[in-house]
Each structure stands twice: as C-alpha cells, then as structure tokens.
Amino acid sequence: MTAILGAGAKPMADVLDQTEVDALLAAVESGAVDSAAEDVVGRETRASREIQSYDFKRPERVSKEQMRAIEGIHESFARNLGAALSGFLRTIVEVRVATIEQLTYTEFIYSLPNPTNFNLLTAKPLEGQICLEISPLIIYPIIDRLLGGASTELFIPQRPLTxxxxxxxxxITGRALAALTESWSDLVEVEFSITEVESNPHLVQIVAPNEIVVVIGFEIKMGGRAGTMSLCIP
Known part of the structure; x- marks a missing residue:
C-alpha cells in the first residue's frame, strides 16, 4: 500500500474512530441497517438480471422476434419449393431451412463455393437487391435429372455453367421465385425477378462489405444427392 500511496501520503481520512464503530454496531443490532442492505442487494439483483452481453464488433440489426418471423416465412417457402420441384422433376425433392443467421456481407460471400450459381434478385416495390445462391452439389444433379440421367455417380465439375x-x-430458379413470392405474400406483396446471374460471387457487391445481412441457409435433397441454397437479405 505504501508503494501505491507514494511517498509522503497521509492515512485515509475516512477511517472510523471507536465511537463511530460502536454506533454502527448498535445500528446493526437494532435492525436499522438491514433494510438498507436489502435495498442494495435487491437493486444489484435486478441489475444483474437486466445485464445482457452485446458484441459491439458484431451488432445485430434484426431483433429475435423479426428473425423468428423471417424463419417462419422461409419454412413455408422451403415446403412450397420442395413440392414444386418434386412435381417438376418427377422425383421426391426435400427442401428445409438449415440455418438462419446475421453475418457481414463479406462473411457471407466467403462462405460460398466458387464457381457457383449466384443470382441477383429485385423484390419490387422494395429497394435494394437480394442474393439467391444454389450450390453446384445440387445444381448439377438437377441438370442431369432434367436431361434424363440417374445422377447416381455424377461428377461435379468445378467450372461455371454453360x-x-x-x-x-x-x-429451377423461376419456380423458386414463384414459391418465394407466395411465401412473402403473407407479409408484403412483392414481385421477385432475376436481374443478373454470376458464377463468381466475389465479383458482386450489393452492400458494403461490413454491412450486416440476414442469411437463410437451406438444404436440398434429391435421391442420394444433397446440396445447399442460400438467400441473402440486406
């Protein structure tokens, strides 16, 4: 303590003398101090319940209630798309919501394969663009199915689509947009359309790299094949 106080430092002025100590002990014995102590404990308990962790490096733009609403809309989309693709491809196609999270746009882009099927969408009358990405792991089996193949031992090429x-x-994406429009109609009437198709997602920037986006990840299963689909909403 002397090193912290420094040379020439004086003793603390708030140290109780014996008379003050006796008065404090008497107050404790009479119960006068208990209520104040309980108030302090109560305030601390309430404060501890109200404290929530917050990562300032990763602020969340969308509340938990909004995220649950988004999840419900896209679970409906997954069911509608699975039914539409099953009828179109004449085989059972399962689509389900696998993940829903908030990421920076850069994190989303770097999570995707390259090349891939990367579609830029508009949702009029809403502003901005939405990204719909479908993995080659399921795109090529679907193409093979459309051409009459069995896709059981299909090789997945690492190249852009012809x-x-x-x-x-x-x-396929046309049916995805129809299913998306139907699911969103419970929230807002929108008209989805594809404005651009890319194979390299790193060439597309719809928002600033560090801007938070909502990414819904889907799993698509067809026969013995499975792949992912991602919907990115700024």
Whole structure:
C-alpha cells in the first residue's frame, strides 16, 4: 500500500474512530441497517438480471422476434419449393431451412463455393437487391435429372455453367421465385425477378462489405444427392 500511496501520503481520512464503530454496531443490532442492505442487494439483483452481453464488433440489426418471423416465412417457402420441384422433376425433392443467421456481407460471400450459381434478385416495390445462391452439389444433379440421367455417380465439375445449363437452371430458379413470392405474400406483396446471374460471387457487391445481412441457409435433397441454397437479405 505504501508503494501505491507514494511517498509522503497521509492515512485515509475516512477511517472510523471507536465511537463511530460502536454506533454502527448498535445500528446493526437494532435492525436499522438491514433494510438498507436489502435495498442494495435487491437493486444489484435486478441489475444483474437486466445485464445482457452485446458484441459491439458484431451488432445485430434484426431483433429475435423479426428473425423468428423471417424463419417462419422461409419454412413455408422451403415446403412450397420442395413440392414444386418434386412435381417438376418427377422425383421426391426435400427442401428445409438449415440455418438462419446475421453475418457481414463479406462473411457471407466467403462462405460460398466458387464457381457457383449466384443470382441477383429485385423484390419490387422494395429497394435494394437480394442474393439467391444454389450450390453446384445440387445444381448439377438437377441438370442431369432434367436431361434424363440417374445422377447416381455424377461428377461435379468445378467450372461455371454453360449457356445451355444456365437455361435449364433458369427453370429451377423461376419456380423458386414463384414459391418465394407466395411465401412473402403473407407479409408484403412483392414481385421477385432475376436481374443478373454470376458464377463468381466475389465479383458482386450489393452492400458494403461490413454491412450486416440476414442469411437463410437451406438444404436440398434429391435421391442420394444433397446440396445447399442460400438467400441473402440486406
């Protein structure tokens, strides 16, 4: 303590003398101090209940209630899309919501394969753009199915889609937009349309790199094949 106080420091002025100590003990014995102590404990308990952790480096723009609403809308979308693809491809296609989280746009982009099927959407009358990405792991089996193949031992090439393949995939994304429109209609009437299709997601920037976006991840299963689909909403 002497090192902390420094040379020439004086003793603390608030040290109780014997008379004050006796008065304090008498107050404790009479119960006069208990209520004040309980008030302090009560305030501390309430304060401890109200404290919540918050990461200032990763602020969340969307509340938990809004995230639950978004999840409900896209669970409906997954069911509608699964039914639409099952009828179109004449085989059972399962689509389910796998994840829903808030990420920076950069984190979302770096989580995607490259090349991939990366679609930029508009949702009029809403402003901005939405990203719909479908993994090659399920895109190529779907293309193979459309061309009459069994896709049981299909090789997944690491290349962008050809023009013919893009037109075939357009029949899938068209059904995805129809299912998306139907699911969103409970919240707001929107018209989804594709404005651009890219194979390299790193070439597309719809918002600032550090801006928070909501990313809904889906799992698509068809036969013995499975892949992912991601919807990014700024």
């Amino acid at each position: 023009m013919i393949e893009q037109r075939l995939v357009g029949r």
